Amino acid sequence: MSSDSGVQKFDILVVGGGMIGSALALGLARQGWQVGLVEGAPVDGLLAKPEEACSVEGFEPRVSAISLASERLLESLGAWSRVQAGRHCRYREMIVWDGDGTGRVHFDAAELYARSLGTIVENRNIVRALFESLTDSDVALIDGVRVKAWVRGQGVHLEDGRLLKADLVVGADGAMSRLRQWSGLATREWDYDQQAIVCTVRTRQSHRYTCWQRFTPNGPLAFLPLSNEACDEHFCSIVWSQDTEEARRLMALDTETFREELETAIEGELGGVLDVSRRFAFPLRQRHAKDYVTDGLALVGDAAHTIHPLAGQGANLGYGDVRVLLEELERAKELGLAPDDELVLARYQRRRKGENLTMMAAMEGFKQLFARDELPIRWLRNTGMRWFDKLAPLKNRIAAEAMGING
Numbered sequence: 001m002s003s004d005s006g007v008q009k010f011d012i013l014v015v016g017g018g019m020i021g022s023a024l025a026l027g028l029a030r031q032g033w034q035v036g037l038v039e040g041a042p043v044d045g046l047l048a049k050p051e052e053a054c055s056v057e058g059f060e061p062r063v064s065a066i067s068l069a070s071e072r073l074l075e076s077l078g079a080w081s082r083v084q085a086g087r088h089c090r091y092r093e094m095i096v097w098d099g100d101g102t103g104r105v106h107f108d109a110a111e112l113y114a115r116s117l118g119t120i121v122e123n124r125n126i127v128r129a130l131f132e133s134l135t136d137s138d139v140a141l142i143d144g145v146r147v148k149a150w151v152r153g154q155g156v157h158l159e160d161g162r163l164l165k166a167d168l169v170v171g172a173d174g175a176m177s178r179l180r181q182w183s184g185l186a187t188r189e190w191d192y193d194q195q196a197i198v199c200t201v202r203t204r205q206s207h208r209y210t211c212w213q214r215f216t217p218n219g220p221l222a223f224l225p226l227s228n229e230a231c232d233e234h235f236c237s238i239v240w241s242q243d244t245e246e247a248r249r250l251m252a253l254d255t256e257t258f259r260e261e262l263e264t265a266i267e268g269e270l271g272g273v274l275d276v277s278r279r280f281a282f283p284l285r286q287r288h289a290k291d292y293v294t295d296g297l298a299l300v301g302d303a304a305h306t307i308h309p310l311a312g313q314g315a316n317l318g319y320g321d322v323r324v325l326l327e328e329l330e331r332a333k334e335l336g337l338a339p340d341d342e343l344v345l346a347r348y349q350r351r352r353k354g355e356n357l358t359m360m361a362a363m364e365g366f367k368q369l370f371a372r373d374e375l376p377i378r379w380l381r382n383t384g385m386r387w388f389d390k391l392a393p394l395k396n397r398i399a400a401e402a403m404g405i406n407g
Contacts, residue, residue, distance in 0.1 A: 010036040010140070012329075012339050013156060013166035015147055015179055017046070019064070019123060020301035020318040021172025022130040026077045027326045029139045031333055036164060037134070038156070042144040046131045050124070052087050054231040056277035059087075059200040060122040063224060063237045064315040065211070067118050073319050074129075082129035083121060089227040090116035093210040117211075120224045120237065147173075150182045152295060168339040170298050170325075175287060177303035183294050189287035194219055195247035196309055197240040199279040200226065201262065204271030206233040212269055218242050221265050236270070238262070239309055241284060251281050284308060292353065293345040300325060305356050317356055324351045 010033075014025040017039030025037040039046070052058055066074075074080040094117055097104040109117050134141060142164070149157045155165035171179030180187070207225035214221045219241030226235040240262070242250060250258060255276055263273040287306045292299045301318030325348050332344045 007155070007163045007165055008036065008140070008142075010034045010164065010166040012036075012168045012170065013038065013164055014170045014172055015150075015156065016172035016174060016177075016301075016303070017041070017127075017131070017141075017143070018172065018174065018301070019126045019130070019315060020322060021170070022127060022134060023074065023077060023079070023319065024170060024172060024300060024322045024325065025139045026079065026130060026133055026137055027322065028329065029137045030077070031326070031330050033329070033333070033339065034140075035138070036140045036142055036166065038142045038145070038147060038158070038164070040144070040146045043131060043135075043141055046127055046143075047135070049086070049128065052231075054235075056200040056202055056235065056275050059226055059235065059237065059277070060124050061198045061200060061237065061277070061280050062123040063120050063226070064123055064126065065091075065118050065224065065313075066121055066126075067316045067319075068114070068116075069323075070316050070319040071119060073323050074126075077130075077133060079126075079129045079133045082132050083119075083126055086125040086129065087122060087226075087231075088125065089120045089209065089225045091118060091120060091209050091211050091225050092116050093208070094213070095210060096213045096215070098215055116209075120211075120226060147178065150179050150297075152183070152297075167296070168298065168345075169296060170300060171303040172300050173303055175285075175302040175306045177299065179297065180289060180299055180303050183297050185292075185294055185297075185299065186290045187287050188290060189285060192284040192286065192308065193244050194241050194284045195244055195281045196284055197238070197242065197247055197250060197279055197281045199238055200277040201236050201238055201259075201273050202275040203234050203236060204274055207236050207270060209233070212236075212266065214266060214269075216265075218246060221262075223266060223270065234274075240265070241309065244283070247281055251279060288357065292349045296340045298325065298345055298348065304352075320355065321352050324348055 012028050012033050013036045014021045014028070015038045017037055021037065025035050028035045071080055074083060092109045094107040095104065107117060109115060146159045147156055148159045150169060151157070155163050156169060157163055169179065171177050173179055207223065209225055211225065212223040222239045223236040224239070225233070226237055227233055240250070250261065253261065258279070259273050259276045262276065266273070285306060286308060289299055289304045292304045300321040302314065304321065305317060307314050307317065328344050328348045329339055332339060332341055337344055
């Protein structure tokens with residue numbers, strides 16, 4: 001970092017210190033770039049380790065299913081060992097079934113010769129692990145202040161009056177990215193007219209280190225296993241996607257009535273629901289930037305794309321962006337190119353756009369398929385699920401690709 005007349009200058013400035021932006025900043029610093037990271041929240045708060053009580057209220061409602069490919073990225077950044085030092089839960093199996101039929105698909109890590117299919121981690125634990133690594137790095141942390149504006153050719157203006165300049169600015173500032181809006185990068189988006197209800201539950205039976213997902217015409221219900229050394233195997237994070245009116249009805253229920261409806265919705269799996277934490281709901285919207293890059297700016301993670309949570313792939317798509325952008329910028333450094341070189345950014349966009357669109361299209365297809373309630377469609381859907389479950393080589397190949405086991 002250099003400073004001239006109060007203006008801080010960087011090779012690359014990352015705006016947004018969430019799970020994606022902090023990982024990118026850490027990787028860029030390891031490549032030798034002069035990197036700044038702007039995060040609106042104070043770093044002290046992000047580094048604080050919360051009391052991890054063994055109760056439904058002791059877990060953060062926001063969790064991510066980290067694939068093995070994303071785990072390898074975090075490991076290469078020196079952050080994964082810090083994640084493992086906190087609360088996390090490797091899951092070995094996944095069971096998906098049709099709530100309106102008999103179709104069921106079972107994925108098992110043992111069939112893939114893998115130790116797990118992925119890891120469920122509370123988002124705050126990932127962010128804390130990354131910031132612990134960042135404090136040991138050469139990244140210039142600019143925390144506790146928000147970005148006021150980005151002006152092409154001028155730089156990033158902070159609300160406290162500071163001006164930050166960089167050859168390349170990376171927007172990692174989330175789904176409602178102001179950097180994306182200021183840059184004029186257009187999006188294609190639509191509202192699902194659904195909300196996702198998230199909370200933590202305690203179940204009568206062990207979750208058996210398994211992800212459980214039931215599909216219904218109104219949306220999927222997922223039970224994601226939670227655990228650590230101090231807690232037993234009876235806690236799960238749930239994501240229950242429902243049409244907006246139904247979600248509002250469920251959110252208005254008292255805790256006991258909601259618990260009863262949730263127990264019915266999961267069809268008695270895990271022996272029933274014993275306890276439920278405070279609930280949160282957020283609207284579901286699919287969003288994809290038509291372009292990820294423009295002069296001097298690149299988008300990563302939710303700033304570039306948001307996806308329906310039915311497969312839990314949002315964080316992994318973001319880490320895919322990080323991996324590819326790091327590869328392209330490392331190549332640029334070796335060739336003596338500037339980080340905002342047009343060809344460098346074009347290669348990043350080309351490599352990520354197709355993969356992200358493919359995953360988004362697949363998730364949209366799944367959603368539409370399970371939303372159909374006509375008898376012939378239900379019969380075909382359930383027959384297809386039973387057929388797919390028996391085709392172990394095909395099933396395992398698709399699972400390995402989706403979960404990053406071979407990548």
